Amino acid sequence: MSVDGLSRHSELRAASVSLGAHSVRADGILRLVTGVYLVLLFAYLLLPLIYMIAAAFNMSRFPMLTPWRGFTLQWFAEAWKEARLWHALGRSVLIGGCVVVVSIVLGLGGALLFTRFRPPARSLLYSVLVSPILMPGIVIGLSTAIFWDRTLQLPGFWGLAVLGQSTFISAYCMLIFMARLQRFDVELEEAALDLGASPLQVFRTVTLPYLRPAMYSAAALAFMQSFDNFNTTLFTIGNDETLTIYIAAKLKQGVTPAVNALACAMVATTIVGGVAYELARRREAARVARRVRAVDA
C-alpha cells in the first residue's frame, strides 16, 4: 500500500522504488511473526481444554493423557451416577432462570431511566448502577451475605445467590438494552400515541417488539454469567451448591477423570446451545427480513 501512495507523487518515485523493495522484505517478516503469534495464541487458548477433554477418555485413574491405558467411557458413567451432581445442576438451572428474570426486569428499568427520562444527578445514578460490574464478585457476595443476614436473619441459600448475582448481571442487561434503545426512533412511539394508543399499548406493540433481539441476548448472557459464577455464589449459597461450587469442592477432595468427563459434557452442551442460539437468531432475522419485504411490496 505504501508503494501505491508514494508513486502518486512523481517526485518521490525514485524513493518509492527502494522503499518498495524494503517493504516487501519487511512484509514477509511481519507475516511470519504474525503467523507464529497466531499459532502460539490459539495453542495457548485451546491446548488446556483439548488436554482436559481428551484425558476424560483415558482408562487411567488419574486425569492424565500419559500413560494411555486405553479408551473408556467409564468416567462419564461415574459422573452420571453422582446424585450430588444432579442436585447441583438443578440448583444452577434454578438460580440461572431466576437471575434471567430479575436481571431483565431490573436492567430494562435502568435502561428506560437513562434513555427516556431525564433523571436528576444522572451521571451519579449511572455510576451507581454500573459500579457492580467494576467491583470484584467476592465483594458483592460478602456485602449481600452480610446485609440479608443482619436485616432479615436470612442465612445463605439459593435465593440469596440470585440476589447477589442479579446485582451485577442486571447492569450487563441494562447496557445491552441501552445500546439498542439509543438507536430507537422515538417518533414511532409518538406516532402510535397520536393515533390514540395508550402508553401501555405503545410499549407492548412498539417498544417491546423492537427490544426483542436485545431480550434474547440479555437472557443468554445473564444465564451464562449466572451458570458460570463462582465468586459471588461462594458467599451467598450457604450449605447448598451450584454446579461450579460442586466442581470446586470435588477438585479439593482429590480428582478422578470424572471431573474431566463433566467438563467435556459441559463444553459439548454449550457448543450445541451456541449453535441452536445462532440458528434461532438467523431464523428470526430472516423472518423480520421477510416481513419488511412484505410491507415494502
Place this chain on the structure above:
Amino acid sequence: MSSGQRFGTLGLLYVILTCGIWMLLLIVAPAAMMMDFAFRPFLPPTEWGSAADVYTLRNFGTALGDEFNRAIFLKTVWASVVTTGIAFVVCYPISYILARAGRSSWVGIAMIALLVPFWINEVLRSFAWQLLLAHDGFFNQVLVGLRLVSQPVDFFSRNVGVLIGLVYTYILFMIFPMYSAMENLDQNQIEAARDLGAPWWRIHWDVVIPHAKSGLASGCIVTFMLAAGSYAVPQMLGGTRSLWFTQLIYNQFEAINWNMGAAYAMCLVVLCVAFILVMMSLFRVRLRDIAR
C-alpha cells in the same frame, strides 16, 4: 420530562420501582452495611450495641498493618498489574488483526476459537492448567522427555502458574473491548498515515491507540479487577504457601469474623477504585466511555 410521559404513570412507576429496588436494596444498602461492619470490632451477638461496639480503625490496622497480610496485599496488587500488562501485550495484536480483517470468513472461526475457553467456568479453566503444569503434568513430561530440564519445574511456587492462569482466564475481557473499539476505526486513516510515511509504531501510537483508548482502558480495568478479585485461580494454581488477598477475605468469612472480612473487602474495593482512576487519567476517558 415530556418524553417520559409517553409511558404514562404505569411506566414511570415501573422505572422508579425497579431502579429503586436495584439501587437501594441490592447495591447501596449492602455496600453501606459492609462499610459499617468494616469499622466495628468483631463481637459476640450479646455485645452488639454495647459500649464495646464503637467505630474503630483496628480492622484496617490488622488488614494492612500486619506484615503477613500486607505482603499478601502487595503481592496481589503487583501480580494483578503484571497480569493486566501481559494480557494487554498478548491481546493487542489479535484485536488489531481481527479488527482490520473485517468480515473475512476466518474471522468467524477465530472468534469461536477465542470464545470456546469461556464456555466453561474459571474453576475448570484453572483445573485444565493444573493438569498441564503439575509436577508430573504435561509440560514437565515434555521438558524432561526432551532433556531440557533435569528435574520437573515447580510452576506453582513462584506465581508462574497463577500468572499463566489469570491471563488465560480473563483474556477475553481484554480482547473484546479492544476489538470493538478498534473495529470502527476508519481504515483510510491508517492508509493515510502509511502513505505519509509513518512507521508502523507511529501508526499505532498516533492513530490506533488514541482512537481505541476507551476500549483499551476498559479492558485494563476489567482485567485488573477480575485478577485482583479472583479466588479460584490462585487457589488452584498458587501452590500451598502463596495466598491471594481474596483468600484472606474468604477465610475471615468462613471464620464468622465478618467485620474483619469486610475490612479486607474494603481494601480490595479501594484498590480497584484507585486503579480505575489511574486508568481514566492515563487514557483520558470518562466512566461513561468505559462502561458501555
